[in-house]
Amino acid sequence: MSEHTTLRMEGILKEFPGVVANDHVNLSVERGEIHGLLGENGAGKSTLMKILYGLYSQDDGDIYLDGERLDLESPQDAIDAGIGMVHQHFMLIPRLTVAENVVLGEREPATAFRSDSADSWLPAAVRNNSLVQSLAGQFSLGLDVPEQRIQALADQYGFDIDVSAKIWELDVGQQQRVEILKALYRDVDLLILDEPTAVLTPTEAERLFDSLERLTDEGLSIIFITHKLTEVDAIVDRVTVLREGKNVGTAEVSSVTRADLAEMMVGREVLFEIDRDAVDLGDPVLRARGVKATDNRNIEALSGVDLTVRQGEIVGIAGVSGNGQKELAEVMAGIRDVTAGEILVNGEDITGAKPKTFVDSGVSFVPEDRLQYGCAEDLSVMHNATMKDFRDGRFGDRPFLDYGKLRDYAETLVDEFDVRGVSDVTETKAGDLSGGNLQKLILAREIYRDPDLLVANQPTRGVDVGAIEFIRETLLEQRKAGTGIILLSEDLDEIFDLSDRILVVYEGEFVYETTPAEADRERIGLEMTGGGGDDGGEVDTSPPSPGVTQGSES
Numbered sequence: 001m002s003e004h005t006t007l008r009m010e011g012i013l014k015e016f017p018g019v020v021a022n023d024h025v026n027l028s029v030e031r032g033e034i035h036g037l038l039g040e041n042g043a044g045k046s047t048l049m050k051i052l053y054g055l056y057s058q059d060d061g062d063i064y065l066d067g068e069r070l071d072l073e074s075p076q077d078a079i080d081a082g083i084g085m086v087h088q089h090f091m092l093i094p095r096l097t098v099a100e101n102v103v104l105g106e107r108e109p110a111t112a113f114r115s116d117s118a119d120s121w122l123p124a125a126v127r128n129n130s131l132v133q134s135l136a137g138q139f140s141l142g143l144d145v146p147e148q149r150i151q152a153l154a155d156q157y158g159f160d161i162d163v164s165a166k167i168w169e170l171d172v173g174q175q176q177r178v179e180i181l182k183a184l185y186r187d188v189d190l191l192i193l194d195e196p197t198a199v200l201t202p203t204e205a206e207r208l209f210d211s212l213e214r215l216t217d218e219g220l221s222i223i224f225i226t227h228k229l230t231e232v233d234a235i236v237d238r239v240t241v242l243r244e245g246k247n248v249g250t251a252e253v254s255s256v257t258r259a260d261l262a263e264m265m266v267g268r269e270v271l272f273e274i275d276r277d278a279v280d281l282g283d284p285v286l287r288a289r290g291v292k293a294t295d296n297r298n299i300e301a302l303s304g305v306d307l308t309v310r311q312g313e314i315v316g317i318a319g320v321s322g323n324g325q326k327e328l329a330e331v332m333a334g335i336r337d338v339t340a341g342e343i344l345v346n347g348e349d350i351t352g353a354k355p356k357t358f359v360d361s362g363v364s365f366v367p368e369d370r371l372q373y374g375c376a377e378d379l380s381v382m383h384n385a386t387m388k389d390f391r392d393g394r395f396g397d398r399p400f401l402d403y404g405k406l407r408d409y410a411e412t413l414v415d416e417f418d419v420r421g422v423s424d425v426t427e428t429k430a431g432d433l434s435g436g437n438l439q440k441l442i443l444a445r446e447i448y449r450d451p452d453l454l455v456a457n458q459p460t461r462g463v464d465v466g467a468i469e470f471i472r473e474t475l476l477e478q479r480k481a482g483t484g485i486i487l488l489s490e491d492l493d494e495i496f497d498l499s500d501r502i503l504v505v506y507e508g509e510f511v512y513e514t515t516p517a518e519a520d521r522e523r524i525g526l527e528m529t530g531g532g533g534d535d536g537g538e539v540d541t542s543p544p545s546p547g548v549t550q551g552s553e554s
């Protein structure tokens, strides 16, 4: 054991009904290093980290920090021991200032009113209620908030945050830095970051990496969960790979290739290239004209977009998050009202119709926020797998649905899409699946019904390399089968690899159109940030005529 070792987890065992999430895992982390934790969806990464943060207790095994054995019964115990964790879902109170949130940390009422959390016991409707939030705000009265000290801490690490600002005024990258500040304020020596870049734009991710390097220069150790191998190359010193709950190896990043890591994770070779065969375009499945919509704060988010998608066509939408992508996806899927314009699916005007009409018209939707819109967390995998189709007669007539058929259908989806962690489709709850497996389940539900139009918002976010490969191939197969696809992704490589046409969205408008073959990446980058100049405005969003072959270029 190195004298620099700060953390040792030895023989950690954690079982859930039907699943061994951690199977005698060893992990050691050295002082001042960034230690990557890699593994497929469901490999046991989050479970191991929740044990280290006192959220779960292990069934067996020991944890030592600086040689001292820890007995962690709550996150507070972990924090007291010097361990902090930043979750994927932030736990901040929007109406309080940065400094107030930092001081509250994860104590009450911060935990009681946290803004978003996968495992929150408060229903979202209650958590997001303005009265509840303002009540939470009042708890801050009387708090002793050493603003200057917190500002100095933020400045010390180059966080570029005004700590007197309210959380709701900050962008996602800044909110994440507040979460890190909460831990630093409590003097942690070891910081766990659970897929920290999943919610960040590439530029924000770069900034985060700079901050992390400053932290490790000061002697802090960081455990960094990620699915992105490029990030491992960029900032990680050593990496541990988990597969099916076991540690399959720890390596110096400089001594392994990306392909080695992918193979360690998945247990087979992963192809990083995909073949996109030529496909004949058919009739338009979607024709949207002059569509306007507002965001959740009632501010205009789409200012009159035209979009046509044909059978067999993937239209990739590139843009920096927050430029109307979410609203665009939701409007086209029928779950957000338009304030102007029209939407025709298969030639039929269904503007303003209920979501069910969109579903019945052959529209499928993979939402960005899986927990809020994608699934019913507390219902079984079977309920979630069949919730869009149980009315269509295949499963019998309501209320006498054929339970056996529903179950068989759900099991087929789980098998075909390799959804792991399901011991019984009628028992396992959707909310108990790992993030990536939940994503696969939602994709399975949306794709298996063979939609005419598929709206996929960030379909591969948070999923492992093997699953990314699978999802991309599935989208291409669906395109071949004649589905028209709107692909919204912050991953430009994904847009390039899959799309027939690329549209750049900026401030609620399409400002640039190109194809992967003709695309100029620099120009796309400029357009995404509004720097494309006036000539970027001329966008003809109608695709080539039916029968035109596209897509053999990659």
Ligand SMILES: Nc1ncnc2c1ncn2[C@@H]1O[C@H](COP(=O)(O)OP(=O)(O)OP(=O)(O)O)[C@@H](O)[C@H]1O
Pocket (backbone or CB within 6 Å): 016, 017, 019, 020, 021, 039, 040, 041, 042, 043, 044, 045, 046, 047, 048, 420, 421, 422, 432, 433, 434, 435, 436, 437, 462
């Ligand atoms: N609270 C729970 N109840 C039941 N099973 C669970 C629970 N939490 C995790 N599991 C199961 O334990 C296994 C490991 O899940 P975990 O979330 O640790 O994986 P992960 O590696 O973090 O995955 P991802 O990359 O998808 O986030 C999965 O099979 C998951 O379904």
